[in-house]
Amino acid sequence: MPEKSMYDSWVSRIHLFINGKKHGMMMLDSIDNGPLVYPTIKENGQTRPMKYSELTKAQQLQDDYDVQETNIILHGLRPDVYALVNHQEVAKDIWDRVKLLMKGTELSYQECKCRLMTMQQVQVNTKFLNALPSEWSMFVTDVKLAKSLYTTKYDQLYAYLSQHERHANEVRITRERYLDPLTLVANSPTLYNPSQSP
Structure with a gap:
């Protein structure tokens, strides 16, 4: 490659x-x-x-x-x-x-340049991670610990996070099923730890 x-x-x-x-x-x-x-x-x-x-x-x-x-x-x-x-x-x-x-994405080179040129890489990455829904919070924490937000590109963060998409969807479905936080904790299986994933 x-x-x-x-x-x-x-x-x-x-x-x-x-x-x-x-x-x-x-x-x-x-x-x-x-x-x-x-x-x-x-x-x-x-x-x-x-x-x-x-x-x-x-x-x-x-x-x-x-x-x-x-x-x-x-x-x-x-x-x-x-x-x-x-x-x-x-x-x-x-x-x-x-x-x-x-x-990269389908954005043209000029659009990317206009949008990202004035922002540092860490700002772009932080904006990307903060825009994710709450079911991604534990995976965002894992990314912040495992990757350098100053040097990693946001498309690399996306690829890294996409490995955990199935688990994030499971968290979202579980939260929708059990709206009461105590019921959620009582019915949750062993919590998924992204740092232990292959």
């Missing part, structure tokens, strides 16, 4: 490499549009996703190539970038996160 200035070249090489594989177009389509979504079936009045063995041969082939393309992309990443996206299991999600890390 090259530096940010070489990102477009890296994308081109990955596309060429995958396209040269058997069923490469199928893999590239999956990177752009997401992996095979397992169809569901009704069984005993319950709806469940099909098992791999119940898929058609074409669906099994697509699922196999979804895994293969994910591995190709992960093997092409620098260790520091890999550490930020390795919790993702779907090639499209990895591809999108790497693009965000390398290219």
Whole structure:
């Protein structure tokens, strides 16, 4: 994985490499549009996703190539970038996160320059972290302890925090379910500690 200035070249090489594989177009389509979504079936009045063995041969082939393309992309990443996206299991999600890390958001260069030029990096990061909803508070604390807000870019903070999105959503759902704080504490499972996550 090259530096940010070489990102477009890296994308081109990955596309060429995958396209040269058997069923490469199928893999590239999956990177752009997401992996095979397992169809569901009704069984005993319950709806469940099909098992791999119940898929058609074409669906099994697509699922196999979804895994293969994910591995190709992960093997092409620098260790520091890999550490930020390795919790993702779907090639499209990895591809999108790497693009965000390398290219930033869709804001134009001029917009970024106008908005951020007068602010120091620590101010931008603090604004970003303070704008997060309350269910992110324990993860924000972890970021403040683990990362330097003076040197880390906000898109790197976003990638770091996105590893904890599932847990933040669980906190939000639990809070919505138990509006009374005492009921919340009494019904909470063992608290999640982000510093102990892989």
